Amino acid sequence: SILQSQADLKSYYDFIVVGAGPGGSAVSNRLTEDPNVSVLVVEAGGANNDSLTIDVPLLCTKLTPNTQWDWNFTTTPQPNLNNRVLPFPRGIGLGGTSAVNCLVYTRGSKQNIDKWAELTNDSSWGWDRMLPFFKKSEKFNLPVDGHNITNQFNPSFHGFDGYIGVSVPGAGRAIDGRVIQTTQELPDEFPFTTDVNTGDQLGVGWVQALIDRGVRSSSASYFTPQVLARENLDILLNTRVSRILPSSNNFFNVIEYLDSVSGTLKNLTASKEVILSAGAISTPSILLHSGIGNATTLTSLGITPLINLPSVGQNLTDHxxxxSTWLVNSTLTYDTVLRNATLSESLLRQWEDSKTGINVDTSENHLAFLRLPENSTVLRTFGDPAAGNETAHFEFLFQNGLSQITASGNYLNIPSGNVSPKSSGSVTINSTNPFDAPLIDPGLLSAEVDIHILREAIRTAHRFVEAAAWSDYILQDLTNATTDAEIDEFIRNNAVSFFHPVSTSAMSPFGTTDWGVVDPDLRVKGVNGLRIVDASVAPSLPAAHTSAAVYAIAEHAADIIKSAYGFL
Ligand SMILES: Cc1cc2nc3c(=O)[nH]c(=O)nc-3n(C[C@H](O)[C@H](O)[C@H](O)COP(=O)(O)OP(=O)(O)OC[C@H]3O[C@@H](n4cnc5c(N)ncnc54)[C@H](O)[C@@H]3O)c2cc1C
Incomplete structure (x- = not known):
């Protein structure tokens, strides 16, 4: 159940899971399927229930930054983005970042996931063995408008009995036909694909989103009333873990947390293991404060190093x-809704009453995963940073209007992401206080190839709207940049993180000591009693929004843990 207060804690738990995002929620659900295994989940934030802003898919852009649902982190100044400091949202509370994200469900390419097997030297992390875990987490459901979805997804690659709702759009948008028409007019450059989640991700397709019958499906969906009724599962909210402590030499199975009543730090021991699922930013931060990290850096900060693992917090990779935005010749865009309070309100009431209408979907009905031409100057000059020749370099999201109110005009907006970046950065700490925010440096555009890819992505988005399908629609290009130098400056002034950090506690092969933080069984190297199950263990960043991968990692992790203790 969800505990009312820290006073309700039991004295014995087999596993203590830190964090209730996709990693922590999925693994604690699966472990407690066995009534003999007891689990406590400790989450820094609250229940996140009864919030319209969280539940209504289209309101996703209102959830961050600088809100009650966000840790409200920022990056260090990014030198390649004209020293701008960017918001770096992370969700807090039940659901973690999956309660504040933008709901796009993507897995990346087969090559992306096969690269994990290669980097870990463990075939169980490759696509063929991971696909069942992607499916196991998923509860594909029909769109609320009941339209025919033949050719909008491929059922053989989806799961129908899992916990996380996934659906194709449940309300049409006025640009849908133009997007599809473009794939018919320009099929060589913009081929249509039925499903971007089959491992073969390239093409333009219908968005699949983390939605269950019109409502956001966050990792809290793993805690159904039936699951919460399990006597062997407790969830403690509003409790922040500061460090992981050893109970004896190298046995790190004790959490230190802030007691909400006394304001003092208390300890609680897991009889088997602590599982860190605090996400790609907080997990390495907790490890560093616990003395697990680069021994030299920790010593210089005044933290006693207990385990020397220099990769903790390193290799942060992000999209x-x-x-790109255009003024358009139509009033049938989201801008019209946002500017009209009465219309906005009545659409929200429609969502509340019948879970239908524009609010049932996220910000776009179509997306694209595309590559640069194989003979492009960029690839010839820099090599190919993607996981292989069937993996995207960039992604487009086709948005029918902006998500913030403007004084006038109607817009087409195409956010373009570099989804196979070569750049990387780090999460570090600069204080001994575990409650201070970490230093987040995603190192955006630190590798030169990445700005070239983004520049080509912008040019490609412009070619997309040059198709005849848009000829009576586009009024004005608002990007105002055409030369390489102008586009680069536009990028440096406007690009943002796509909020997909991974790899800060990356897996590396068993026996590898010069890089990596966890072994392929997700146990922290050189340590007993401590495992990590979240985005930080991904050995590389898929060309995809990241939560699907974290659910699959957690499903796999649960099987690994169950078999280690003979529960399977
Ligand atoms: C604005 C935004 C949009 C995004 N859009 C998408 C999208 O469209 N599709 C997609 O797939 N992904 C998206 N993502 C990314 C996705 O949500 C994350 O990859 C995913 O949630 C990571 O899961 P996780 O379990 O690793 O960590 P998290 O989801 O971050 O969960 C970690 C949990 O640990 C808790 N925690 C942290 N520190 C402590 C502590 N000290 N003590 C106790 N608890 C702690 C946190 O409060 C949180 O609940 C987006 C992210 C953001 C920020």
């Missing part, structure tokens, strides 16, 4: 993106 970067920027929007």
């Amino acid at each position: 970067i993106g920027v929007s």
